[in-house]
Amino acid sequence: MYPAKFDYYRAASVQEAIQLLQDHEDAKLLAGGHSLIPAMKLRLAQPPAIIDIGRIAELKGVSHDNGSIKIGALTVHADVAASNVLKSNCPLLAEAASNVGDRQVRHKGTIGGNIAHADPASDMPAAILALGGTIHLIGPSGSRQVAAADFFIDLLATDLHEDELLTAIEVPAQSGKTGSCYLKFEHPASGYAVCGAAAVVTLNDDGACAGASLCFNGVTATPHNASAVTDALVGQALDDAAIDKAVDANLSISDPMGDMHASGPYRIELAKTFAKRALKLARDRA
Amino acid sequence: MAEITVTVNGKSYTRDVEPRMLLVHFIRDVLGLTGTNIGCETSVCGACTILMDGQAIKSCTQLAVQADGSSLTTIEGLASNGDLHPVQEGFWEKHGLQCGYCTPGMIMASVDLLQSNANPTEDEIRHGLEGNLCRCTGYHNIVKAVQYAAEKMQGGN
Numbered sequence A: 001m002y003p004a005k006f007d008y009y010r011a012a013s014v015q016e017a018i019q020l021l022q023d024h025e026d027a028k029l030l031a032g033g034h035s036l037i038p039a040m041k042l043r044l045a046q047p048p049a050i051i052d053i054g055r056i057a058e059l060k061g062v063s064h065d066n067g068s069i070k071i072g073a074l075t076v077h078a079d080v081a082a083s084n085v086l087k088s089n090c091p092l093l094a095e096a097a098s099n100v101g102d103r104q105v106r107h108k109g110t111i112g113g114n115i116a117h118a119d120p121a122s123d124m125p126a127a128i129l130a131l132g133g134t135i136h137l138i139g140p141s142g143s144r145q146v147a148a149a150d151f152f153i154d155l156l157a158t159d160l161h162e163d164e165l166l167t168a169i170e171v172p173a174q175s176g177k178t179g180s181c182y183l184k185f186e187h188p189a190s191g192y193a194v195c196g197a198a199a200v201v202t203l204n205d206d207g208a209c210a211g212a213s214l215c216f217n218g219v220t221a222t223p224h225n226a227s228a229v230t231d232a233l234v235g236q237a238l239d240d241a242a243i244d245k246a247v248d249a250n251l252s253i254s255d256p257m258g259d260m261h262a263s264g265p266y267r268i269e270l271a272k273t274f275a276k277r278a279l280k281l282a283r284d285r286a
Numbered sequence B: 001m002a003e004i005t006v007t008v009n010g011k012s013y014t015r016d017v018e019p020r021m022l023l024v025h026f027i028r029d030v031l032g033l034t035g036t037n038i039g040c041e042t043s044v045c046g047a048c049t050i051l052m053d054g055q056a057i058k059s060c061t062q063l064a065v066q067a068d069g070s071s072l073t074t075i076e077g078l079a080s081n082g083d084l085h086p087v088q089e090g091f092w093e094k095h096g097l098q099c100g101y102c103t104p105g106m107i108m109a110s111v112d113l114l115q116s117n118a119n120p121t122e123d124e125i126r127h128g129l130e131g132n133l134c135r136c137t138g139y140h141n142i143v144k145a146v147q148y149a150a151e152k153m154q155g156g157n
């Protein structure tokens, strides 16, 4: 199973990658290749040119500065999952990355590629949205930042322009009495999420909910932010019954995806169950 | 064509390849190292698992050009001086294979698992090998083989 023919270019720097994108119409960037190469083998993608950005060292690694954590776009899932900076300051992202595929996939697939590809079943987008993350992009006319809430536009479609490169994902370091949890119900064959739930819960000193967020992947075309549920939790004592009630009364998803594996209504039922489990675990970890 | 240089099992090779050539085809067809198998060709079965710079990857999901400059280990490179690697020995001793098709990939993934977790629980072994499918064994003896290797590598036996 061979991809169709293409011209291959390797970029040594971000600037070179931007230049190569301008020089070669319809070229595709190649990071880890774990979404693009399978699509090219199936001839779902037949780019005339490939620009390999996999070796750009400046786009790799996790840094922590002033309450904000930046993850370079080319950081592989295994390194996100193992990052001590993330495990101590933003465990949700590390937990989501540890749920991606299998160990071989996590050694090659990158967080930037995962976000740029925007597969609705991908684990990282919901976690980044739940954290209120920001996506850093750069193109010929300079760099810009987009809130995760505005980045995912539709199935496999994002705000990333064709001449742009995704350079980093930025998330706030967790503060106060905060706990988080990423849980997924995976398809038994592919391992991709049928429904994934990312939850963050912050408690006051008296144990009441000071703030929370809850986002799903796998259920809708873009990650779904269940803000009505978390709005209802703020100020409440978070016992199990309060969480169950807030989810049952406020979770409303009007446009679920459905396919031969799981119908729309089934995915919504999964979302309810996983929302309750993820919120309770996040609370226990706070 | 693009020129690449890779070190495979300690030996350096420089070859011209078509950019669309998959790494697994480079290993099997260009270098003639046919120990690495192709099962699904769609990134799910793990039969093509090798180590790239020490880490397990699926060689059907990489281009040969992406491997330029890297160091690869395939199943042929595990034994040293005719002595089986402890993981190979474990699969032999514990009957961790039947038809053997999944075995090279299963062994390479197990080597990688034991590098990051020297003493995995049964659950960690099953989870750690989730990227490798076996149609024959039912996995039980594969788990035992990895446990055997873990013990041996920690100085047991």
Ligand SMILES: Cc1cc2nc3c(=O)[nH]c(=O)nc-3n(C[C@H](O)[C@H](O)[C@H](O)COP(=O)(O)OP(=O)(O)OC[C@H]3O[C@@H](n4cnc5c(N)ncnc54)[C@H](O)[C@@H]3O)c2cc1C
Residues within 6 Å of the ligand: A028, A029, A030, A031, A032, A033, A034, A035, A036, A037, A038, A073, A074, A099, A100, A101, A102, A105, A108, A109, A110, A111, A112, A113, A114, A115, A116, A117, A121, A122, A123, A124, A160, A164, A165, A166, A167, A190, A191, A192, A193, B042, B043, B044, B061
């Ligand atoms: C067997 C298997 C199982 C998987 N299971 C899961 C799973 O359970 N959960 C999950 O979330 N994912 C899963 N994945 C997908 C995996 O996470 C991919 O690694 C990821 O989606 C894409 O990252 P990549 O680096 O491989 O990108 P590539 O495949 O190289 O690129 C993907 C797309 O993003 C673009 N792109 C990449 N990097 C950039 C950048 N920096 N700037 C702009 N555009 C860019 C490319 O042009 C391309 O269009 C799985 C993949 C495989 C093969």
Ligand code: FES
Residues within 6 Å of the ligand: B037, B038, B039, B040, B041, B042, B043, B044, B045, B046, B047, B048, B049, B058, B059, B060, B061
């Ligand atoms: S042949 Fe590579 S994963 Fe199956």
Ligand code: FES
Residues within 6 Å of the ligand: B096, B097, B098, B099, B100, B101, B102, B103, B133, B134, B135, B136, B137
């Ligand atoms: S031994 Fe036959 S597929 Fe595993």
